[in-house]
Amino acid sequence: MPEKRSAGLLLFRRTAEGFVEVLIGHMGGPFWSGRTAAAWSIPKGEYAADEPAEDAARREFEEELGLPAPEGAWIDLGEARQQNGKLVTIWAVEADLDTQRVVPGTFSMEWPRGSGVVAEFPEIDRVGWFGFEAARPLLVAGQRVFLERLAERLGTDGT
Incomplete structure (x- = not known):
């Protein structure tokens, strides 16, 4: 079985006060509802071996947020293996995005499990x-490692 891989894009912006903020999303679906801690993610998703990771990151950003990935210089934040064994590759790009414009993509699943619905x-x-x-x-x-890597690349202490 081929290794599962995901790619994503972490947006960051600088506030008027000089702080850096990142855009993350709370995962949808019944498993994550009611959870806050460790229930948010960088917009990302799986891709096949024949798809370039950068293309997958753009596609997944648009699928998850309903908006095209912003233009700008991509900062390679590298790869990290997740607890489930999946290898995740993330880039960061400086851009602002109005969260009110987000129209999330959807997925289908049987719920409640075993109900046939x-x-x-x-x-x-x-x-x-x-x-x-x-x-x-x-x-x-x-995914927290990507925050550390972004702070390093930006030369900030992460505040």
Whole structure:
């Protein structure tokens, strides 16, 4: 079985006060509803071996947020293996995005499990801009490394 891989794009912006904020999304669906800590993610998704990771990151950003990936210089934040074994590749790009314009994509799943009823759920049910300190506990544990790498690349302490 081929290794599962995901690629994504972490947007960041600088506030008028000089702080850096990142855009992350709360994962949709019944499993994540009611959870806050470690229930947010960088917009990302799986891709096949024959698709370039950068193309997958753009596609997944648009699928999850309903908006095209912003233009700008991409900062390679590298790869990290998630707890589930999936290898995730993330880039960062400096851009602002109005969270009110987000129209999340959906996925189908049987819910409740074993009921035979298939329902639609948003891939991401809300998005928000957060400073590094606020984003850390929200992000799933395996993606926090990308915040550290972005802070390094930007030469900031992550505040």
